[in-house]
Amino acid sequence: MIPAAFDYARAESVEHALELIGSRDDAKLLAGGHSLLPAMRLRLSRPSLVVDVGRLGELSYVRDAGASIAIGALTRHHDVATAPLLQEHNPLVSYVAGLIGDPQVRHRGTIGGSLAHGDPASDLPAVVLALDAEIDVAGTGGVRTVAAAEFFRGVFETAVGAGEMVTEVRVPKLSGDHVWSYLKFRRRAQDWATVGVAALARRNGAIAEPAIALVSMGAVPLRASAAEAAWAAGDDPGAVAANGTDPPSDTNGSAEFRRHLAGVLVRRAVEEAEGR
């Protein structure tokens, strides 16, 4: 389908983008366009103004920020996947960015767009949740930092308010004793996850600080806290992986299938992490 008519403006800076996005209640930012444009073509989204931030080079970077790695909101998935700083200090993020969609999607889609879109089937939201990442949200009043655990509010709903934009994501540097895995089950190579699992822990003799986050098991990415406790205790995390989840039933699978799949994938992810 063809999108409804809209005005288009290209932002020249973050300040200019905020000014433009604040000028109309239904204005939308355009980053990589790989989620917004399909939604507009289906007329699920009908902004009267599209503010193009895709060329804002000032928000495309991967930087060393001391204890963390800072990633600009407009950094493309391909650049996240291939950034040497992430490959060295947080290979979980770069590995997962490299699994998104296909090369075309990875060369256009951005980390900020992926998080701000709030799709519970997307990969990076679960990863930033497992990592306890911080997300900077800018508005005309300044920048506020939102913890990943507070960021995702519902299906396509996040902590980003009207007139605001995500500017930066900070993920921690992992240490030598961190072990991790990301597994996603999908019906075709380029599909979104039917269920995805991010698993992360420190292994120094015993497993400590376990984090397991689930994709497509509810309205938002979820921490599987019972599975985390089971992992730390040496019990079977797969047996309790679906506790507290509310997975959808759709063409990719029923809720019951997803609960089963979560158990299988959590068990495999923990095994893979421990074998790393």
Ligand code: FAD
């Ligand atoms: P856009 O489409 O430009 O924007 C998406 C939404 O976020 C819009 O509402 C926009 O206004 C808002 N937005 C964008 N940037 C910001 C910002 N900085 N601050 C505030 N709001 C902002 N994703 C996966 O996770 N896994 C997959 O396997 C996967 N496969 C895909 C396959 C295909 C064929 C396609 C088309 C997409 C796929 N995606 C997948 C989604 C892809 O990763 C998108 O690029 C991403 O979700 C959105 O990023 P974007 O930069 O394209 O955002």
